[in-house]
Amino acid sequence: MTGAAKPARRGRPGHDRAAIIRAGVELFNQQGYDATSVSDLTGRLGLTKSALYHHVDSKEQILQVALEDALGGLERALTDALDHPTAAERLSAIIRGAVRVLTARQPQVTLLLRLRGNSEIETAALARRRRFDHTVTGLVREAQSEGVVRSDLDAAVATRLIFGMINSVVEWYRPDGPIDPELLGEEILAVTLGGLQPRD
Amino acid sequence: MTGAAKPARRGRPGHDRAAIIRAGVELFNQQGYDATSVSDLTGRLGLTKSALYHHVDSKEQILQVALEDALGGLERALTDALDHPTAAERLSAIIRGAVRVLTARQPQVTLLLRLRGNSEIETAALARRRRFDHTVTGLVREAQSEGVVRSDLDAAVATRLIFGMINSVVEWYRPDGPIDPELLGEEILAVTLGGLQPRD
Numbered sequence: 001m002t003g004a005a006k007p008a009r010r011g012r013p014g015h016d017r018a019a020i021i022r023a024g025v026e027l028f029n030q031q032g033y034d035a036t037s038v039s040d041l042t043g044r045l046g047l048t049k050s051a052l053y054h055h056v057d058s059k060e061q062i063l064q065v066a067l068e069d070a071l072g073g074l075e076r077a078l079t080d081a082l083d084h085p086t087a088a089e090r091l092s093a094i095i096r097g098a099v100r101v102l103t104a105r106q107p108q109v110t111l112l113l114r115l116r117g118n119s120e121i122e123t124a125a126l127a128r129r130r131r132f133d134h135t136v137t138g139l140v141r142e143a144q145s146e147g148v149v150r151s152d153l154d155a156a157v158a159t160r161l162i163f164g165m166i167n168s169v170v171e172w173y174r175p176d177g178p179i180d181p182e183l184l185g186e187e188i189l190a191v192t193l194g195g196l197q198p199r200d
Numbered sequence: 201m202t203g204a205a206k207p208a209r210r211g212r213p214g215h216d217r218a219a220i221i222r223a224g225v226e227l228f229n230q231q232g233y234d235a236t237s238v239s240d241l242t243g244r245l246g247l248t249k250s251a252l253y254h255h256v257d258s259k260e261q262i263l264q265v266a267l268e269d270a271l272g273g274l275e276r277a278l279t280d281a282l283d284h285p286t287a288a289e290r291l292s293a294i295i296r297g298a299v300r301v302l303t304a305r306q307p308q309v310t311l312l313l314r315l316r317g318n319s320e321i322e323t324a325a326l327a328r329r330r331r332f333d334h335t336v337t338g339l340v341r342e343a344q345s346e347g348v349v350r351s352d353l354d355a356a357v358a359t360r361l362i363f364g365m366i367n368s369v370v371e372w373y374r375p376d377g378p379i380d381p382e383l384l385g386e387e388i389l390a391v392t393l394g395g396l397q398p399r400d
Contacts, residue, residue, distance in 0.1 A: 030316065032232040114314075116230065153387060157379065161391055164368020165361050172360055179357065187353060191361055195395025 017055040020045060024062035025107045033063060033111070034118060060121055063111070067125040070108040073101035074132055082135075087142035091149075092189055094136055098166050099185035103173055110170045133159060149196045162192045217255040220245060224262035225307045233263060233311070234318060260321055263311070267325040270308040273301035274332055282335075287342035291349075292389055294336055298366050299385035303373055310370045333359060349396045362392045 023045050027036045038059055042052050056062055077097030084090045102109045112129065115122045137159045143149040149158065165188055173179065223245050227236045238259055242252050256262055277297030284290045302309045312329065315322045337359045343349040349358060365388055373379065 032235055035232055035235040157384075157387070160368065160372055161365050161388065164371070165365040168360065168364020168368060171364070184357075187357070188361065191392070191395035193395075194397075194399075195391035195393075197394075199394075 020047075020052065020055050021062050021065050022107070024056075024059070025066045025111055028063065028066075029107060029110050029114070032114075033122075034116070060119070064121050066108045066111050067115075067121065069105050070101070070112040071125060071128045071132070073105055074098060074109075075128070077101050078132060078135055081139070087139060087146045088148040088193075091136075091139045091143045092193065094139060095162065095166065095189045095192060096185040098163070099169065099188055100181060102166065102169055103175070103181035103184065106170050106173060106175065109167075113167055113170060133163070136163070147198060148193070150198050153196070158196055162196075165192060220247075220252065220255050221262050221265050222307070224256075224259070225266045225311055228263065228266075229307060229310050229314070232314075233322075234316075260319070264321050266308045266311050267315075267321065269305050270301070270312040271325060271328045271332070273305055274298060274309075275328070277301055278332060278335055281339070287339060287346045288348040288393075291336075291339045291343045292393065294339060295362065295366065295389045295392060296385040298363070299369065299388055300381060302366065302369055303375070303381035303384065306370050306373060306375065309367075313367055313370060333363070336363070347398060348393070350398050353396070358396055362396075365392060 020041075024036075024041055027040055027044055031040070036059070038049060038052065041047075041059065041062075042049055045052070074097075077100065078094055081090050081093035081097055084093050112125060115126055117123045117126050137156050140149055140159050140162070141155040144151045144155060169184065169188075173181075173184070220241075224236075224241055227240055227244055231240070236259070238249060238252065241247075241259070241262075242249055245252065274297075277300065278294055281290050281293035281297055284293050312325060315326055317323045317326050337356050340349055340359050340362070341355040344351045344355060369384065369388075373381075373384070
């Protein structure tokens, strides 16, 4: 992440590249990825195409970096969650962890959730998202075996409902707003696992 | 669905118009509304532009009809829900009713949920959606007063979480799949209101 001074030809690649990627993701989320051209990007940034291509290889690369931010974050949260000893704790940890990733990397996760799968990068990202969902469905199934989640509900449907609530946060959460993301994670955890617990 | 022969000039306007609107909504959901041209539409339908304009005035009209289907359905469900005597029953009725509209009119609701507000029709639809949300937030607040929903959670946040779960159904529900939409409504009702009930 850090490094010694680079040859002058490369400018301040870290800083400028991050700003270009941020602006690209913002445009993709506003207009759609397919509808956004490299000219839209240079117009938004006030850069020439050659200045843009100094920092990123292509529009596709911006998409790839942003999707890696989103998916990498979610996958690390899942790996961390799997370390916990009980299924209830593992499931709680991934719910908290997903809300944390989603509030910290909202633009990138928004982009992930709106993917239509029209290119190789997109279909690869959607496949990673399916693997993530599949692992979480396994956690829900284990939590059913432990008796902390109702067993009469299909584990895949329960997972979709839990992540439906979590993912909807990207639509309205504001990083500079009054809602504390950690507290929001606790509330979503309480509503989903409270609502899914077995009835007497 | 069936009908007597119509004058040749008009073709079967009811049938054709519905098919055009269905195909339009499908394309808008796949490619994005802004990115879909009238040529895309005629290409998909195998129609000439003049045949298309025989049935609909414009791309905008297709959007408007579809958004009216979605919003009109949700607003009628809300009006019906408001007839119930207690806040708990009103809130339960709108949760059930929204799932019913969303599963019955999935393409149109998908379009509504993906709107970016880049045109007058879109901003008007988003304003209707906000009024709907505002009324439901009022129902959640009344349910808090009745003691059936936790009072320590902001009513607007609770509404967003409930509708986050409901709306996510458009992403995966298949009308020809194994999941009964009425049962799904009951499950979502149980999870959301169960998860939001006051703790001892």
